Amino acid sequence: MTALTVVGGGIIGLSIAWRCVRRGLRVTVYDDGGDNGAWFAAAGMLAPAGETSFGQEALTGLLTESARRWPGFAAELGDDIGYDRSGALDVALTSDDLAEARRMWAYSERPEPLTASELREREPALSPRVRGGAFRPGDHQVDPRRTVAALRAALGDAVVAKRVSTIPDGPTVIAAGTGTAALTGLPVRPVKGLVLRLRGEPGLLRHVINGYVDGRHVYVVPRADGEVVVGATQEERADTTVAAGAVLELLRSATDLVPELAELELTETVVRHRPGTPDNAPLLGHWKDDVIVAAGHHRNGVLLAPVTADLIADLVRTGRPDPLLAAFTPGRFT
Amino acid sequence: MTALTVVGGGIIGLSIAWRCVRRGLRVTVYDDGGDNGAWFAAAGMLAPAGETSFGQEALTGLLTESARRWPGFAAELGDDIGYDRSGALDVALTSDDLAEARRMWAYSERPEPLTASELREREPALSPRVRGGAFRPGDHQVDPRRTVAALRAALGDAVVAKRVSTIPDGPTVIAAGTGTAALTGLPVRPVKGLVLRLRGEPGLLRHVINGYVDGRHVYVVPRADGEVVVGATQEERADTTVAAGAVLELLRSATDLVPELAELELTETVVRHRPGTPDNAPLLGHWKDDVIVAAGHHRNGVLLAPVTADLIADLVRTGRPDPLLAAFTPGRFT
Numbered sequence: 001m002t003a004l005t006v007v008g009g010g011i012i013g014l015s016i017a018w019r020c021v022r023r024g025l026r027v028t029v030y031d032d033g034g035d036n037g038a039w040f041a042a043a044g045m046l047a048p049a050g051e052t053s054f055g056q057e058a059l060t061g062l063l064t065e066s067a068r069r070w071p072g073f074a075a076e077l078g079d080d081i082g083y084d085r086s087g088a089l090d091v092a093l094t095s096d097d098l099a100e101a102r103r104m105w106a107y108s109e110r111p112e113p114l115t116a117s118e119l120r121e122r123e124p125a126l127s128p129r130v131r132g133g134a135f136r137p138g139d140h141q142v143d144p145r146r147t148v149a150a151l152r153a154a155l156g157d158a159v160v161a162k163r164v165s166t167i168p169d170g171p172t173v174i175a176a177g178t179g180t181a182a183l184t185g186l187p188v189r190p191v192k193g194l195v196l197r198l199r200g201e202p203g204l205l206r207h208v209i210n211g212y213v214d215g216r217h218v219y220v221v222p223r224a225d226g227e228v229v230v231g232a233t234q235e236e237r238a239d240t241t242v243a244a245g246a247v248l249e250l251l252r253s254a255t256d257l258v259p260e261l262a263e264l265e266l267t268e269t270v271v272r273h274r275p276g277t278p279d280n281a282p283l284l285g286h287w288k289d290d291v292i293v294a295a296g297h298h299r300n301g302v303l304l305a306p307v308t309a310d311l312i313a314d315l316v317r318t319g320r321p322d323p324l325l326a327a328f329t330p331g332r333f334t
Numbered sequence: 335m336t337a338l339t340v341v342g343g344g345i346i347g348l349s350i351a352w353r354c355v356r357r358g359l360r361v362t363v364y365d366d367g368g369d370n371g372a373w374f375a376a377a378g379m380l381a382p383a384g385e386t387s388f389g390q391e392a393l394t395g396l397l398t399e400s401a402r403r404w405p406g407f408a409a410e411l412g413d414d415i416g417y418d419r420s421g422a423l424d425v426a427l428t429s430d431d432l433a434e435a436r437r438m439w440a441y442s443e444r445p446e447p448l449t450a451s452e453l454r455e456r457e458p459a460l461s462p463r464v465r466g467g468a469f470r471p472g473d474h475q476v477d478p479r480r481t482v483a484a485l486r487a488a489l490g491d492a493v494v495a496k497r498v499s500t501i502p503d504g505p506t507v508i509a510a511g512t513g514t515a516a517l518t519g520l521p522v523r524p525v526k527g528l529v530l531r532l533r534g535e536p537g538l539l540r541h542v543i544n545g546y547v548d549g550r551h552v553y554v555v556p557r558a559d560g561e562v563v564v565g566a567t568q569e570e571r572a573d574t575t576v577a578a579g580a581v582l583e584l585l586r587s588a589t590d591l592v593p594e595l596a597e598l599e600l601t602e603t604v605v606r607h608r609p610g611t612p613d614n615a616p617l618l619g620h621w622k623d624d625v626i627v628a629a630g631h632h633r634n635g636v637l638l639a640p641v642t643a644d645l646i647a648d649l650v651r652t653g654r655p656d657p658l659l660a661a662f663t664p665g666r667f668t
Contacts, residue, residue, distance in 0.1 A: 198578050244532050245596025248585040251578055262579025266603065 003028065004316060005172045007164050007183065010037035011144060011301055012294055013175035014151035015073075015309035017158060023313055030168075033161040037177055038301055039144040041195040041272035043221040043229040045208055046070055046303050047088060047139040049109055058327035059281045063300060065324065066307035067138070073306035074142060077150050082143030082223060088208035089114070089123060091133040091257055097212035098131045111136045125204050125258050141208050141221055144302050171290045173312060177275040180295035186283060187333055188296045190238045190273035194246045195231035196254075200264035202226040211257045218253035220261070228264060230254045234274075234299075242269045274298045283330040284308065285321050292316065293330040337362065338650060339506045341498045341517065344371035345478060345635055346628055347509035348485035349407075349643035351492060357647055364502075367495040371511055372635055373478040375529040375606035377555040377563040379542055380404055380637050381422060381473040383443055392661035393615045397634060399658065400641035401472070407640035408476065411484050416477030416557060422542035423448070423457060425467040425591055431546035432465045445470045459538050459592050475542050475555055478636050505624045507646060511609040514629035520617060521667055522630045524572045524607035528580045529565035530588075534598035536560040545591045552587035554595070562598060564588045568608075568633075576603045608632045617664040618642065619655050626650065627664040 006017045009031025017027045048063035074083035090111060092098035105111060111134035119133050120126050152159055167174065167183055174180055181188040205222035221229040233246045247269055255262045277283060277296035282304065287293045294312045297304050311322045340351045343365025351361045382397035408417035424445060426432035439445060445468035453467050454460050486493055501508065501517055508514055515522040539556035555563040567580045581603055589596045611617060611630035616638065621627045628646050631638050645656045 196578075241599045242601075243596065244530075244585055244598050244600045245589060247600050248582065248589060248596065251582040252586065255579060255582060262577065262582065264578050265575045266578040266581050267576075269600065 002171055005030065005168045005170060007168070007172060007174050008176035008179065008295075009033070009152070009159055010175065010177050011039040011148055011151070011305050012177070012297060012308055013173070014148060014155065014159070015305040016173055016175055016294060016312045018151050018154055019309040019313035020316055021155065021158065023317060025316065027158050029155060029159045030162045030164045031159060032163050033159075036272070038193075038272045038274050039148050041193055041231070041270045042144040042302050043195065043219060043231050044082070044142045044144045044147070044302050045088070045139065045219060045221060046141060047136070047208075047210070048303065049136075056281065062307060062324060062328070063303055066304045067140075069306035069310065070140065070142070070303075077147065077154065081147045081150050083140065084142070084224065085140045086207050087135060087137040088139035088210055089119060089133055089135055090210045090212070091119060091126060092131050092212040093127070093129060093214060093256055095131055097214065100215075101133065101212045105134060123205060123207055123209070125260050127257055127259055130257065139208060142302065143223060147302070167291060171316065173292045173294055173316065174287070175294045177295060178273050180275065180283070180293065184287060184293065186287070186293065186295070186330055187278055188275045188283070189236070191276040191298065192233070192235040192237040192239065192271060192273055193231065194233040194242060194250065194269065194271050195229060196247065196250050196266060197268035197270070198228040198230060198261060198264035199267045200226050200228065204228070204260055205258065209257060211253060213253040213256050216249065216253050218250060218257070220254050220258060228261065230261075238273065240271045242271055274301075278333050282308070282328055284311065284328040285315065285325050285330055287330045336505055339364065339502045339504060341502065341506060341508050342510035342513065342629070343367070343486070343493055344509065344511050345373040345482055345485070345639050346511070346631060346642055347507070348482060348489065348493070349639040350507055350509055350628055350646045352485050352488055353643040353647035354650055355489065355492065357651060359650065361492050363489060363493045364496045364498045365493060366497050367493075370606070372527075372606045372608050373482050375527055375566070375604045376478040376636050377529065377553060377565050378416070378476045378478045378481070378636050379422070379473065379553060379555060380475060381470070381542075381544070382637065383470075390615065396641060396658060396662070397637055400638045401474070403640035403644065404474065404476070404637075411481065411488065415481045415484050417474065418476070418558070419474045420541050421469060421471040422473035422544055423453060423467055423469055424544045424546070425453060425460060426465050426546040427461070427463060427548060427590055429465055431548065434549070435467065435546045439468060457539060457541055457543070459594050461591055461593055464591065473542060476636065477557060481636070501625060505650065507626045507628055507650065508621070509628045511629060512607050514609065514617070514627065518621060518627060520621070520627065520629070520664055521612050522609045522617070523570070525610040525632065526567070526569040526571040526573065526605060526607055527565065528567040528576060528584065528603065528605050529563060530581065530584050530600060531602035531604070532562040532564060532595060532598035533601045534560050534562065538562070538594055539592065543591060545587060547587040547590050550583065550587050552584060552591070554588050554592060562595065564595075572607065574605045576605055608635075612667050616642070616662055618645065618662040619649065619659050619664055621664045
């Protein structure tokens with residue numbers, strides 16, 4: 001059997017490699033071994049309806065399918081990746097924010113609406129100012145850093161610390177995130193995001209919070225160990241500057257929703273770049289000859305890891321693309 | 335001639351040691367060599383009237399005398415410590431803030447009042463919202479980190495990396511900041527302060543800004559190299575947590591005054607502890623036997639370094655305290 005090379009050891013490349021190893025393939029992953037990937041910033045919200053825009057039906061289908069596969073993926077990977085099913089709350093601060101949230105609900109599978117007092121019953125730390133929201137029991141979370149660590153551990157020596165500047169010979173999967181553009185010429189661009197990490201005593205919050213705050217969107221993701229992830233900005237920029245104003249906006253929005261967050265320690269300000277594409281849906285499938293591409297997952301890399309891994313592993317093995325991949329061919333923009 | 339030991343290599347201990355060496359004494363400074371001192375956070379505003387409260391006449395006299403000595407101290411120490419005479423602007427955001435600023439002006443040597451448009455003429459980056467302020471041509475600034483580096487370089491091998499837990503034998507100056515309490519039992523307490531450092535292109539601001547912003551006080555200190563120091567919180571706490579809410583308040587106040595600061599990079603969030611005393615004036619003079627104390631400078635360590643160094647060096651040499659020291663005897667609380 002031929003060996004497979006995976007270029008890129010972010011959450012997508014590692015997940016594909018892991019699935020391929022499970023199916024008996026010999027795999028080598030090339031990665032620089034660092035934390036430059038978008039996964040290092042990602043909060044790990046698994047929200048299939050929350051992250052898509054109007055008119056992206058194929059992507060919504062893929063997100064939903066991957067969310068369905070996450071419990072099994074997490075169970076196979078082990079207990080230590082922070083997979084949590086407590087669900088998410090949409091929380092709107094002002095009546096304008098509530099109107100915007102309702103506009104989003106009309107598009108997605110309608111979540112269970114909650115009054116302000118019902119919200120605070122579920123989440124007592126919410127500001128008394130919040131106007132309303134909804135419960136999304138199906139929105140789970142996972143810790144992307146622990147997921148990558150578990151994948152690295154599961155793959156062991158198959159992950160080789162190496163920077164790759166040309167596509168290797170033989171069957172290859174390019175899963176290099178924003179680096180995919182330089183390797184292939186495909187249109188993957190960096191979309192800058194700033195994410196904060198706070199730390200306090202566990203128990204302040206129970207749910208992932210999707211906040212609508214004075215016209216801005218912020219998420220607040222509490223981990224069981226007391227870490228709270230606050231994100232994220234989104235800018236069409238390639239620089240890595242932690243802008244003072246971006247930190248201010250995230251902290252202001254988060255503390256407007258949950259005032260007690262002000263007491264927590266600010267432990268990290270992390271900038272990473274999401275790999276965006278012209279339609280912000282991923283590039284998944286054969287690109288040329290022996291080369292498959294799995295990149296451009298934009299805001300959805302963590303959520304899409306299980307379905308991407310399964311479908312690409314099948315494609316590697318059988319050579320036949322699953323119908324779910326039809327909308328995501330790497331060559332669709334040329 | 336007997337050798338002198340100085341315990342503590344912050345800006346006070348180093349300045350005393352340097353002055354003593356200049357006067358021909360043999361000096362050893364014991365310090366852990368790190369950056370735990372309050373100087374590492376300090377912005378380096380040399381504002382003799384801006385930092386005292388009502389009723390601290392003796393301290394105001396000492397601050398004024400030290401400000402007078404700073405130009406000579408800086409000239410002797412070299413060009414590289416960022417001593418800058420551009421002056422400071424008091425800037426009030428709201429009419430309530432302007433009333434508070436005026437209350438402060440009535441106490442100090444009255445600065446030159448400026449209208450909002452006069453302020454923005456001097457400092458075009460100020461928010462159009464500012465209501466008024468004043469110019470303080472005599473308020474200078476220095477870079478405390480570069481000052482400490484210059485003092486360390488000037489002292490060379492006289493600075494010995496050593497943590498001291500008991501008072502050494504022989505003539506000794508205790509200049510250990512908040513560590514003075516453990517060495518002597520004198521009432522020096524830690525007063526927590528958070529200071530931010532931003533970085534951008536040089537030239538956004540010309541003056542030190544003392545801001546009065548919605549009832550809060552914030553300072554914004556621009557350096558020639560594009561660094562901008564924003565401070566400071568003040569809390570009676572000994573912990574080193576960078577609280578999210580404190581970062582938020584400083585960023586909000588600073589960008590309310592100077593909106594373009596939002597574009598700068600947030601490069602540091604630093605917590606250090608000012609050494610406070612029951613009256614928040616320093617402890618300066620003989621404590622017992624061969625031991626002199628020079629500690630507890632609270633918010634004024636950088637400003638008070640030259641006069642402290644001169645007066646303590648004189649005291650070491652002559653054994654007779656200068657009359658300026660009379661109000662600051664270390665034993666005044668017992």
